[in-house]
Amino acid sequence: MFFGISFTYIWLILAVILAIIEINTVTLVCIWFIVGSLFAFGVSFITQNILIQLRVFCAVSGVSLAVSRPLSRKILDKKPTPTNADMIIGKECTVVRDITEENKGRVSVGGLTWMAQSRVPLKKGRQAKVLAINGVTLTVEPVTVKV
DSSP: OBTTBOOHHHHHHHHHHHHHHHHTSSSOSSHHHHHHHHHHHHHTTTOOOHHHHHHHHHHHHHHHHHHHHHHHHHHHTOOOOOOTTGGGTTOEEEEEEOBOSSSOEEEEETTEEEEEEESSOBOTTOEEEEEEEETTEEEEEEOOOOO
């Protein structure tokens, strides 16, 4: 006991509070401290010495952090896989309906026809390069012919 307070149930309350915080976050923020507080809760039945309980809490939290953090980073830091549509960015396309400054035209890329816009007017039959996808509209730029 420390100042007449038993820390046995304080460790359990801490674990519950940390679990509520963890549930309400998207990333692993305090799961390691939940494990540490549960171990300290178990140790509190063996000894009432708060310093030993704190050491167990810190040691177990640190070890769980060191062991699981690299694994959790692999899981949480995955780069999004490009969709089929994202794969056409950077590819060349053919204008199948004129693109004017006022109106969007259409281009063909990868066997599909897309609505397209460009900063400069492009005539039917002209080659262009896909810069971006905004919804169902491609942003394209003319391909310059190298001589």
